[in-house]
Amino acid sequence: MEMNQYMSIFIDEANDHLQSLNENMLRLEQQPEDISIVQIIFRSAHTLKGMSATMGFEDLAALTHEMENVLDLVRNGKLSMNGNIFDTLFKCLDALEAMVQDVINGGTGKGEVTELVERLKAIVKGEDGGKGAAKAANKEQAISASLVLDQYQLSVLSQSMESGHRAYYIDVKVREDCLLKAARAYMVFDVLERNGEVVKAHPSVQEIEQELFERSFSVYYITQVDEAVLRDGISRVSEIESVVLTPVDRDSLAELGRPQASSVSTSDAIKETAAATESAAPAAAPSAENGGGLRAAPAASSAAPAGNAAPRTIRVDIERLDSLMNLFSELLIDRVRLEQLASEVRRNDLTETVEHMARVSADLQNIVLKLRMVPVESVFNRFPRMVRDLAKSLDKKVDLVIIGAETELDRTVIDEIGDPLVHLIRNAVDHGIEPITERIKAGKSEVGTVHLRAYHAGNHVFIEIEEDGKGINRPKVLETAIKRGVVTVEEAKNLSDDEVNMLIFAAGFSTADKVSDISGRGVGLDVVKSKISSLGGHVSVHSKLGSGTRFSIQLPLTLSIIAAMLIKLGSEKYAFPLSSIVETGSVKRSDIRTLHGNRIIDYRQSIIPVVSLAALIDSPDYRDDDETETEMIVIRKGDKLAAVLVDEFIGQNEIVLKPLGKYLNANLGIVSGATILGDGQVALIVDPNALIK
Template sequence: MPIEDDEILQGFIEESLEHLADIENDLLAIEDAGADIDDDLVNKVFRAAHSIKGGAGFMGLTVIQELAHATENVLGLIRSRKLVPTPEIINVLLQASDELQQLIENIHDSNEVDISEHLNALNAIYEGGEAAAPPVAASESEPESASEEKPEETAAEEEVETEAVTPESEPEPEPVQAAATVETPPPKSLEPAPTQSTPDPPKKAKKKLAATSHKPDTTIRVNVSLLDQLMNLAGELVLSRNQLLQTITSGDVRNAEAVGQRIDLVTSELQEAIMLTRMQPIGNVFNKFPRVVRDLAKKLGRQIELTIVGKEVELDRTIIEAINDPLTHLIRNSVDHGIEPPEERIKKGKDARGLIVLKAYHEAGQVVIEISDDGKGLDGDMIAQAAINKGLITAEQAKTMSEKEKINLILLPGFSTAKEVTDVSGRGVGMDVVKTNLDKLGGSIEIESEVGKGTTISIKLPLTLAIIPCQIVMTGGERYAIPQVNLEELLRIPAAQVKDRVERVGDAEVVRLRGNLLPLIRLSDVLEIERTYYDPKDGETKLDRRVNIADRRSRKSPLFRDSSESREETVPPDDTDRHERKSIERRQGPASALNIVVVSTGTMKYGVIVDRLHDSEEIVIKPLGRHLQQCRGYAGATIMGDGRIALILDVSNLAQMAGLTSMEGSDRAQELAEAAKEAIIARRDKQALLIFRSSEEEQFGVPLNMVERVEKIKITDIEDVGGRRVMQYRGGSLPLLCIDDVAMVQPIKEQDDLLVIVFHLANKDIGLLAIGPVDAIEVAADIDDVTLKQTGIMGSAIIDGQTTMLVDIFELVQAVHPEWFADLALSEVVEEEEAATILVVEDSNFFRNQVKGYMEEAGYHVIEAEDGVQAFHALEERADEISLVVTDIEMPNMDGFELTEKIRSDPRFANLPVIALTTLAADEDIAKGKAVGFNEYHIKLDKERLMESVHKYARQAVAA
C-alpha cells in the first residue's frame, strides 16, 4: 500500500512495537490477578491498544485499526470492572496482540490480511462477556519474546471535551465488524465455554505473511560541517597533546601552563561540538503535524490552518523522541475539541477557518513549546461538573476552586467529558499521561484558556538530559550536584540569625521564607554521615562537635529552651556538656551560618542544608554503578574537573527519605479520588496549634500565634506566694496557672520536669503549666464546639486520632485574674443605644460562633454570612445598619480579598471599615490585603487584639 511519508510511518512502527513490547507479560499478570484487577496495569495495556489504533487510523492501516479497536473494547470492559479477565479471555487478547505485532512488522501488506477470526472472538467477548474460541496464530508454536525491556508507552492519544456534560453514562463503542461474511452470534450464557469443546477455527482467507524482526533506528543524521568541525578539533587536540608531552620532557614549566590553557579551550569546544551531534531540530517532530491536522480536520468537518514557528529550535534526541506522543495528543485535542465547526464559528463572528499555532523557542535556558488555538476555550465550570460526575471531586470541593484550578482538573487521570467514544476521544486517558511523561523529563505544563477566545498550552523542557546545568554543593567534605531544573533559589542565614529564623515544627526544622514555612532537611542527616561545617578562616571542613554534644541529644529549637540557662543558649542542663560546649564555641564560634538550597519537585518545596555552596556547572551525567543503583538519594554521577566523582542528588527521593510527604507521591490507585481532594484540603483555612498534655490521658491545643515561648522547668522552680503559683522569670515573677484550675479536666501530672507555655495577655505575661510531648502543627480539622465546651475550653477536634481539647486562654485568665481586664477595651460593654451592628463573614461555624460570641458579649449586634456572596447581599439589604465588616479570607464562592475589593469599588460602602480575620499571616497575604483595602489584619482567636480594634471602629461609627 502507498505511504506518503516513510519517516512518519517508520515512527509509527517504532512506537507501536514499543507499546507491544511488554504486553504479553502484562496480560499474563492481569490473568493472575483475576477479579482483583490492577487498574494501573490494565490502563497501561488499554493505552497501548488505544495509541496503536489512533496511529493506524491516520496511516490508513484499516486492518490494524480494526484489530486494535476490538482489543480496546474488551480491555475497556475489564478496566470498568464489567468483565473479569478469565484465562479464556486473556488467551483471546494474547492472540490478538500477537497478530497486531505481525501486522505492524509487515506494515506494507497488513491491509491484505484477513483478521476475521480475531474480530469474531473479541466481539463475542465484548457483546456477551464470554470467550469464544481464539484463532491459532502463526507464532503460537514459537512465541516471540522481546530480547530487551522496552520503555513504557508514553502519552495515549486521547482528548478532553469542554462542551456541556450530560448526566447519562458514557456510551460504549460498537463492536468492530469482521471481514468474514458469517458473524459469530452473541453467546447466551455468561459462563466461558470449556476449552476442550472449542471447535477448530476456519482457515484464513489469505495467508499470513512471515514476520520479520524490526529494530528501532539507532542512527542519527549529522551535518557534514559539524563533522568537519569535530575533525579539526580532534586535530587541534592531538597537536596540543604533542606540545604537552614536549614541555614535560624539556621541563619548560612556563610553556606547560600555556599548553594547558590551549588544551582547556580545545576540550571545551570539542565538548560543545559533540553535544551538537545529539541535538536535533524539533522540526523532526513538528513536520508530521500538518498531515495529522489535515486528516483529522477532514474527518471531523473542520477548516483549520496550522502555523508552525521555530522548527529550527534544537533539543536532545532523547527528549524529542519522548515528547512525540504528548505533542500529538495536544494537537489532536486542539483539532477535535478546541476548534469549532465552521457554522458554529460563523455564528460567533469568527472566521470559518480556525487557527492552530505550534511554536517553539528558547527561554531561560529551556525550550518552550506552545500549542495555541482560537477555538472555544476551556470552561472551568463545565470541567468541574464533569469531574464531579465522574467522582473525581465533590461539589463542595469545586466551589472553593479558582478558574485555573478547575481547568487543571483535565490533568487528572480518568478525566474526559466527551459524549461519545470514538477513534479520537471519550475514554478518559491522555492528559494525565502527558503530564506524567513531561514530569519524567523534568518538564512542566501550564494551561491558559478563555472561554470563546481559545486555549494556550505551554510546555517547558530542558535542552538535554545528557549534559545539564547543576548547582554544586559540599557536605561532609564531598561534593554533590543538584540539577538546576529543581533549583528555586539559594539562601544563606548568618550565624547570628540562625536561632531566630530556624524553628522546629514537630520533628522537622523549618524556616520562614517570605511569610511561608519552608521545611528543611540536613543533607548530612539524610545521607547518614557526620554533620560538618565549613570554616572560612582556614578553608577547611570540620566536624561539628557542637551537634554531637548538644543538638543530637536534645534536638530542640529556641522555642524549647531550658529556663535555667542563659536565654541566648540552647544547651542541655548538664554542667559538663555546658563547659565543653563553651570551650568549643571559643574555638569555632557560637554558631555556624546555614547555607540552604531551596528545591522543588512536583508539589513539594523544601530547603536542603549543606556545608558550602560552589558555582553552577554544566555536568555530564554518568550512570551509577551496580553497587550504587539501590541508593535512592542519587540520580547519577559526574566526574568533576579534578577527576573526583560527584553524585547527582535526586531531590524527589531525598524528600521521601527525610519523611517529607507530597501529594504527587501518593499511591496511583488512590490518586483518582485523592489528588483533587488533597489539593482542596490544602486550600482550607488551617489553624496553627501548639499541642501538649496536662495529664497523660488528655491532649490539649492552643493557638500557636498566641504563644510567646515554651520553657522547660523543674517542679522545684515553682513557688507558692500569697496563695498563688509563681516562678522567677526574666528578673521578675511569672504567674502560673493550670487548666484544671478552671476547667473540669484531669489535674496536671506532678513530675520533676514540666513545661511552661508563656502567653502575653492584658499587657502581662502568664504561664500555663503542662507536660510533654509538645508539637506545633497546622490543622484544618472540623471543630466540635458543643460536646466538650466549658469555661476555658472552646471546643474539641480529632487530631492525629486523638481527641484534643482547644484551650481558651482568655477565659482561663479572666477566671483566675479578672482584675487584669478591668481597664482594657476588651472588657468594654456598650450600651444598647450605642451598640453598633457588625457583619461577621466566616465559612467555619466554629470560628464564626467564636467571633460572634466575643462581640455579643460586649453588647454589639451581629449579622452572620458564610461567604462573600452572602455578605455583599447583606450589605445591600442593610447598608444603613452595618458599621463594620469582619471577614475571613479563605471562603467558597467569594473570598475575603474579592469581597473587600467589591466593597471598596462600590461608592455606598467605600468608607466602611473592614477587618481581615484569618490564619493567612504571610507577608504577601498582608500586602495583598492592604492593596485591596483592609483597614486591619488580625489573627484568628486573638480575642484581645480583635476586640480592641472592634471597639475603636465602633466608637468612630457612633461618633459619625
C-alpha cells in the first residue's frame, strides 16, 4: 500500500492525539482518581498505536503499546497513579513527540525507546516502587472498573435480564506459554456463542482475532445457562489459565448506567478517535508550528447539548491557503485599478458594476482573512506541560492560568509567536516566581501564578504574561546595564522605571547569578524583542518590586492586507500602516526647532523628534526647504512618538503587502515591503518602528 498519500493525515491526527494526551495527563495529575480521564488517555494512546503500526512506525507503536498496558491496569483499578508513573508517562510523551517531529522532517520516525519500554514493563510487573497493588475483586469493584458500555448495550442487558436471561462479566486469561492466543480465544468465543450472546468484548473481536491483546480479554455476556456449566465449558479449552465470572444484577447495571460510566465507547478506530476528540475539554487544535490543519469551527465538547449538530470541519493545507491569499491579493489590486478607470470613464453602468464588484470582493476579503485566522490556543496548548516541567526542575510550585485562548491571529503571526512566548514564560517561572521559602517569608502563597492572556483591541491582538513574583530589581538591572555598556552612569540617572525595565531586552543582558539550562546566558529577551518587531509589533514591561511583572506584546491582526495612508514625496509614493499613525496634520517650518543637532516640535504639551522622510531615503526630486508649511504624520511605537515630514497626502487605502526579497531587505532598513497601486505603480511601505528606532 502506498503510504505517502496518508502521511499528512497521520501527522495531523498524531499531533492532535499528542496534544490531547498532554492536556489530559496534566488533568489526571490534578485528579489521579478520575478514571474517566484515564479512559480518554487510553483511547488516544490506543488510536495512536494503531495509526503508527499501520504506517509502519514500529518504535512509535511499541512505546504506545506499553503505555496502553500501564493505563489499562490503572483504568481497571489494579494500579494507582503515583509520581514515578506520571514522570515516566510524560517522558514517553516527549519521546513520541520527538519521533512524530522526525516523521514531519522526512525521517523514519525511529527513536531510542528501549529504556522507556523497560520502565513501563517494570511498572506493569509492580517493580516501580510505587503503590501499584491490586484491589479486592468483589462484585462492585469488578463491575465499576470494567470496560465501558454505551446506552444501546446497557439497554440490551437490561431487556435480556427482564426476559429471564442471566448477565455476566467474564474475564478470561490464557497461559503465558500459549503460542496461539487467537485460536484459544476463538474457541472460547465458540463456547460462548453456542450458549448465549456476547454483548461487548474488550479488546474488540477483530483485535482478538489478530492477537492484538496481552494474556486476557473480557466480555459482557447474556445466557440462560447456569454459571457452573458456563465456567466448566470455557475451562475445557486448552491453555486457559483462569476464568472469572461476575454476575451482573440490577444494582450493578444501574451503577454502569451512571453518567461517568455510560459515555459512548466503541472499539472501532474511527469512532474511538471521534470519542477522544469530543471528550477532551477543550479539544486540541492542530499545531500550527507543525504545519497543522485548519478548523473552521471549534471542536464540540462532550458537554454540548445532545440536540446540537456537530460542527462540520475540513483540513486545508496551509500552502493552499497561501495561494488563495496571493490570488485574492492580485484581485484586490485589479479592483483598485478598475475603480480608478471607472472614475475616469464616468459611465453609469460601468460604475455600478465596479461598485458591486467592490462590495462582493470586500465580503470575499473578509472570508479569506478569517480562513487564515487561527486561535492562539494552538500555541498556548504547549505551555501547561512546559510550566509543569520547569516548576518541577526548579523545585517551585506554579499555576499557569490561560485566558482568551480562543482569540484569533493570522496564521503567519501564529507560526512566529511561539518561540518569543516560550522565552517569556521560562523567564517568568525562573526569574519572576520566587522559591517556596522566599514566598512564604514574603507572606505570599507558596504556589506562584503565571497568567497568560490574549485579547483583541482595535486592529491589534495583545498577549500578556503576568506573574506574582518578586518584580524587577531596578538597582541590579542598572548595575548590570552599566557594567555591560548598555547605558552610561549619566544616562542611568535620568531613566524612568519603564525605561529601566526595557533594558532587560538588550542583547546579552542577564541578571542571573548563575548559568543554568533554563536561563542565565543573556539570550532570550533580545530575541523576543527582535522577533516581535519583525512581526510589526512591540513589547513593553511593567513591574512592581515584590508584586510581580507583566510583559505585554502588541501584534497586528494580519500581515497580508493592511490599511495604509498613501503619501507623496516629489514624484514618488509611499505607504504608512494606519495602525502606527496617531494623527496627520500640517506644521509651520518656523515651529521646527533644533536641539543638540536634532529637530523637534512642540506637540500636545510634549516635545517629539522630527524626521524628514525625504532626507532619510534621499528623495531625488523633493526639497523640504521650499515651503513655509509642510504636511506631517505623527507615528507611535509603544509610548514613543515622532513626526514625519511628507510632501502631500493621497488618502487611505487597503494595500497588499508584498515582500521585497532578501537582497533589497538587506539594504533598506526603514522599508518593510512594497505594494502595487491601482495605476500600476509600486509604492514602498515604510516601517514606522524602524523610523523611531
